Amino acid sequence: MTDLLQISGLDVDFPTRRGTVHAARGVSLTVQPGEVVGLVGESGAGKSTIGNAIIDLLEAPGRVSAGSILFEGEELRGRSEAEMRRVRGDRIGMIFQDPQTSLNPLMTIGAQLVETIEKTSDLRGSRAEERAIELLEQVGITEAKARLRAYPHQFSGGMRQRVVIALALAGDPDLIIADEPTTALDVSIQAQILDLIKRLCRERDLGVIIVTHDIGVIANIADRVAVMYRGEVVETGDVAQILGAPKHEYTKSLIAAVPRADRKLERFSSVDYIEGGNKPFERIDIQTHWLGASRDNRGTGKAIEVENLDLSFVLQKAVLKRNRKMLQAVDNVSFTVTEGQTFGLVGESGSGKSTVARLIAGLYRPDAGTIRVLGQDVSTRPNSAAAREARRALQMIFQDPYSSLNARMRVMDIVAEPIRFYRLTENEAETRRIVGDLLNHVGLGAQAALRYPHEFSGGQRQRISIARALASRPRILICDEPTSALDVSVQATILNLLKDLQQELGLTMLFISHDLPVVRQMCDQIAVMRHGQLCEVADAETLFKTPRHEYSRHLLELMPSMELLGEA
Structure with a gap:
């Protein structure tokens, strides 16, 4: 069979003032029509670089310095920008990793879909809009017609990712490069998307390169797998052979880092590799450090109490209330989180x-209900001195480490901002010392304070976010999908770090995730939500072994099968 895509001896370089960075070296890869090829590796391994090189979207000053990229027998290297624009979207579709930056925040979802459809097909006007609705329904977005008028910020992270997938399918391409296509998706929507990709593959002889950190996704969808490490392909072969009986030591350790869904372990298995090439940095002694000064004051009472919480969003505005379309995002939610617990x-x-997490953090105001943090009512009296102090004791680690850090600020000022805002130190010299200690403690090193966020990998940025959250000496951390954008090895490191910090500081954590194996390993209690309501609240082991609610059982059944991985 003729290869749809053939990459041979590909080298990608990034010249810098300090020398040339070799992002990819001697990479060879083939994709046949109707085949799904998985590309796995750690953050910074070069896997996304390969996808960008294929469609000539390398960030400056990156360049392909050697090798060949044949697509349908035609060489893509050396083509002009005008020629590549005719290839992108129409013949090769791309699903980018970060949906937040892939969508124009000033355009509605419908406008962006219709624009893409009109540029890559003969459909115009109402026919293009009908196709846009069809694409949204294909990727699992309900009320697709009404959602056409929504803007990206009105969608959740997972829904934005579905829109990006719909955009990639709009041009009816022959090859799709999917860079972490299920990163922000829960297991049910992930299953829909993977089934859709597999069906398109078979029906249209569509070739797919799927770049992912999720070994479960690879096990369920890929025909062949290529494993990348520091810019090189170290192992390639059929999915059953690579995941069931890996030969390379790096592949073995990568697979061992996959969170277990069948039983709970004390710690996540880490890849025997130091993220970003950094040496280990000296961790501070929490018992004697400024950060742990208030640890002894932490008890076993109620950290978070949520009672009858309601919140609605307006989907369609209208003068008359009866003509408005509302979305009940949170519907009569109640639960309690005990201090020191991970919920x-x-x-x-x-x-x-x-949305519940943002309500607790004070980023949204509830329509009804009560939120108490460490015994203080922060919903009905949010501006009281006691409520402000409770807010200081609660910090949030956001889902996206790329957009949650100010790109114009150095890491020093990012981490120091909570310390300065709450006036927690006597002078600037003490603030800088504490920031350096925090950066050492999360494994980045004090020298990271002088750099900007764009100079770090995704996992390293999330460490910066954790250091910033710790800077106000919190008692509660809200972790909103803190590792969803990270590969499995970096995820293990970050989750182990959170476990260590919880033990050292006596932290309470509200942990939001769609990754059920991760939730089993991290949490003491779990609440299952659907359509804004709580379906079930149970101890973690009870939920996984004997779920009571039908929806809980449905979610557990949809977890990607890991049978190919054998026993860890």
């Missing part, structure tokens, strides 16, 4: 779990 919120994208 998990799970559910599909749009179920309301992140």
Whole structure:
């Protein structure tokens, strides 16, 4: 069979003032029509670089310095920008990793879909809009016609990712490069998307390169797998051979880092590799450090109390109330989190779990209900001195480490901002010392304070977010999908770090995730949400072994099968 895509001896370089960075070296890869090829590796391994090189979207000053890229027998290297624009979208579709930056925030979802459809097909006007609605329904977005008028910020992270997938399918391409296509998706929508990709593959002889950190996705969808490490392909072969009986030591350790869904372990298995090439940095002694000064004051009472919480969003505005379309994002939600506990919120994208987290953090105001943090009512009297102090004791680690950090600020000022805002130190010299200690403690090193966020990998940025959250000496951390954008090895490191910090500082954590194996390993109690309501609240082991609610059982059945991985 003729190869749809053939990459041979590909080298990608990034010249810098300090020398040339070799992002990819000697990479060879083939994709046949109707085949799904998985590309796995750690953050910074070069896997996304390969996808960008194929469609000539390398960020400056990156360049392909050697090798060949044959697509349908035609060489793509050396083509002009005008020629590549005719290839992108129409013949090769791309699903980018970060839906937040892939969508124009000033255009409605419908306008962006219709624009893409009109540029890559003969459909115009109402026919293009009908196709846009069809694409949204294909990727699992309900009320697709009404959602055409919504803007990206009105969608959850998972829903934005579905829109990006719909955009990639709009041009009816022959090859799709999917860079972490299920990163922000829960297990039910992930299953829909993977089934859709597999069906398109078979029906249209569509070739797919799927770049992912999720070994479960690879096990369920890929025909062949290529494993990348520091810019090189170290192992390639059929999915059953690579995942069931890996030969390379790096592949073995990568697979061992996959969170277990069948039993709970004390710690996540880490890849025997130091993220970003950094040496280990000296961790501070929490018992004697400024950060742990208030640890002894932490008890076993109620950290978070949520009672009868309601919140609605307006989907369609109208003068008359009866003509408005409303979305009940949170519907009569009640639960309690005990101090020192890790409480998990799970559910599909749009179920309301992140909305609940933002309500507790004070980023949204509830329509009804009560929120108490460390015994203080922060919903009905949010501006009282006691409520402000409770807010200081609660910090949030956001889902996206790329957009949650100010790109114009150095890491020093990002981490120091809470310390300065709450006036927690006597002078600037003490603030800088504490920031350096925090950066050492999360494994980045004090020298990271002088750099900007864009100079770090995704996992390293999430460490910066954790350091910033710790800077106000919190008692509660809200972790909203803190590792969803990270590969499995970096995820293990970050989750182990959170476990260590919880033990050292006596932290309470509200942990939001769609990744059920991760939730099982991290949480003491779990609440399952659907359509803004709580379906079930149970101890973690009870939920996984004997779920009571039908929807909980449905979610557990949809977890990607890991049978190919054998026993860890």
